Amino acid sequence: MLLMHPDKAWGSIIVAEGTSLRRRRFSIGHELGHFLMPSHRPCRGAAFNCSQTDLRLDNTREADRGRKMEAEANRFAAQLLMPPKRIRASLRSRQPDLAEIVRLAGEFDVSKAAMARSYVDAHRETLALIIAHEGRIKQAHRPDDFPWIDHRIGEVLPQDSITASHTLLPGQITPMEECDPETWLGSGGARKVEVLSEQLLVQKDGWAMILLHAEPVDRD
Numbered sequence: 675m676l677l678m679h680p681d682k683a684w685g686s687i688i689v690a691e692g693t694s695l696r697r698r699r700f701s702i703g704h705e706l707g708h709f710l711m712p713s714h715r716p717c718r719g720a721a722f723n724c725s726q727t728d729l730r731l732d733n734t735r736e737a738d739r740g741r742k743m744e745a746e747a748n749r750f751a752a753q754l755l756m757p758p759k760r761i762r763a764s765l766r767s768r769q770p771d772l773a774e775i776v777r778l779a780g781e782f783d784v785s786k787a788a789m790a791r792s793y794v795d796a797h798r799e800t801l802a803l804i805i806a807h808e809g810r811i812k813q814a815h816r817p818d819d820f821p822w823i824d825h826r827i828g829e830v831l832p833q834d835s836i837t838a839s840h841t842l843l844p845g846q847i848t849p850m851e852e853c854d855p856e857t858w859l860g861s862g863g864a865r866k867v868e869v870l871s872e873q874l875l876v877q878k879d880g881w882a883m884i885l886l887h888a889e890p891v892d893r894d
């Protein structure tokens with residue numbers, strides 16, 4: 675949380691005990707964002723009390739003022755800890771790869787989930803990220819250039835996806851493999867895509883990270 679003077683003359687950042695160093699670094703960046711952005715004022719009282727859910731919001735065009743501020747603070751923290759130029763300069767491969775996200779998370783000292791979102795945004799290829807838990811979609815990060823994903827938060831993973839039928843252990847990653855675009859995109863989105871590829875990283879406690887790579891139909 676961020677405690678501060680009403681005029682922002684001073685402030686104190688408080689981080690929860692027991693959270694990992696990487697999460698704390700992101701939380702501190704997030705609260706710094708609230709403090710430094712002049713329009714950010716707590717909705718109630720004199721403090722920003724930010725939850726784990728707040729720290730995942732990423733739609734800065736959100737109509738709700740509170741959620742919009744949270745998303746902006748997250749963007750601030752992400753750009754501070756993982757500047758897109760530095761991510762691009764650190765890439766070893768032009769091909770999108772979850773193994774590279776794991777490596778970069780270590781290099782930048784941030785969580786894999788935070789790096790995955792920033793990687794998707796910084797990469798020159800058209801990418802989206804899905805976070806799943808126990809076979810259901812928990813979060814999706816889809817930049818504007820990625821076609822509409824035809825599955826909602828809370829839904830079961832698409833049956834034909836590579837993810838739905840994997841037999842990997844935590845820490846293991848599939849190759850980036852071509853899949854039927856309609857598996858994820860539905861017919862409208864699928865028509866805009868020449869090739870859709872899917873890659874899966876299995877994590878502990880039933881969590882999984884899915885990277886989708888769309889190669890748009892050449893319109894020339």
Ligand SMILES: [Zn+2]
Binds near residue numbers: 708724743747
């Ligand atoms: Zn916040």
